[in-house]
Amino acid sequence: MGRVTARRRITRVDLDGATRTRPDTLAAEEPLEIRVGPAGGPRPPLAVTMRTPGNDLDLAIGFLVTEGVIASPDDVVTAQLCAGDNEPNTYNVVDVALAPGVEPPTTDPSRNFYTTSSCGVCGKASIDAVRVRSRHDLGADPVTVDATTLVTLPDTLRAAQKAFDATGGLHAAGLFTAAGDLVCVREDVGRHNAVDKVVGWAARNGRLPATGHVLMVSGRASFELVQKATLAGIPVLAAVSAPSTLAVDLAAESGLTLVGFLRDRAFNIYAGDKRVITPPR
Incomplete structure (x- = not known):
């Protein structure tokens, strides 16, 4: 499983001091693929987001809530972190099985769910597509x-x-x-x-x-x-x-x-x- 931080060697340049090479701690950034579908049925990829590993189940469930796909945890049968298709396994896939009666999201190319770490709506086609109506008053x-x-x-x-x-x-x-x-x-x-x-x-x-x-x-x-x-x-x-x-x-x-x-x-x-x-x- 990915780490929240990683070490890399950098060159520190200080115009008022010495230039030197040393290790530095960086925030980890890796892709997470969220697959969603009915329990017992196909669960295709819905979204890929660049994120810091950790609390990935929270991220996937929260994403589905804030995209209007689900309203509560009762709408989910299982949510599990999977190894994915890459070698070595990175566990950068969350597989979500929806409860009976919960409509699976439509994967529409015009409403691409790929998101970067800086923008949550960059892939969506228009403001009309992202203005999801809340169930709450x-x-x-x-x-x-x-x-x-x-x-x-x-x-x-x-x-x-x-x-x-x-x-x-x-x-x-x-x-x-x-x-x-x-x-x-x-x-x-x-x-x-x-x-x-x-x-x-x-x-x-x-x-x-x-x-x-x-x-x-x-x-x-x-x-x-x-x-x-x-x-x-x-x-x-x-x-x-x-x-x-x-x-x-x-x-x-x-x-x-x-x-x-x-x-x-x-x-x-x-x-x-x-x-x-x-x-x-």
Whole structure:
């Protein structure tokens, strides 16, 4: 099975010091193929994503949730990590057998599911293809979050990023309670993969929809991350960096509270400001 980190020799150039060759720790990046189909039937490849090995079952289940293929772990009979067809075996394949009555996804060349570690929707044909409708009414979630709690989340998430400490090259996603308690953290070279790993963990532990929770991400808030939060029933998404216009539009449309530039005890609210309790002016 792949490792989260790997060692490589590099040349360190320091214009104020010596140039030397030394080993360095890098974030691992390998392809993961997700095969999906009915139990007892053919399960063709649905997606290939470039990811950091580890928590691969969470990644596969989370991907299927956030693509609208499944709604709960009850929609899956088995999900297992397989050796694949390569030699030596890399265990870079997850095989998912769907429960009876669950419609298998259609593999349409115009909606290519190949994704890189930097973009979760690059292979899809149009915005209409990626605007998957959520089964959850986020606007009905009554949760509120205190501003003094929100500003603690980045430091809590950063403290839990063990692989980032070694590599400096991984994104993180964390699922928090409204009181600021961290319940799950995942790291990956891909922002969307880190979120899918968190959503998959929640699905496999019977915690979907994740009502009353906050999803905190270490980078920017893009359209696909907002979509993944809505598909998982998460009412609040917070990011340390900026959102995009489509992210803000989808958050407002879906009833999701979107917070950006959450750092240094300040933040911007781009949608759903009524959920955030701020100090009196």
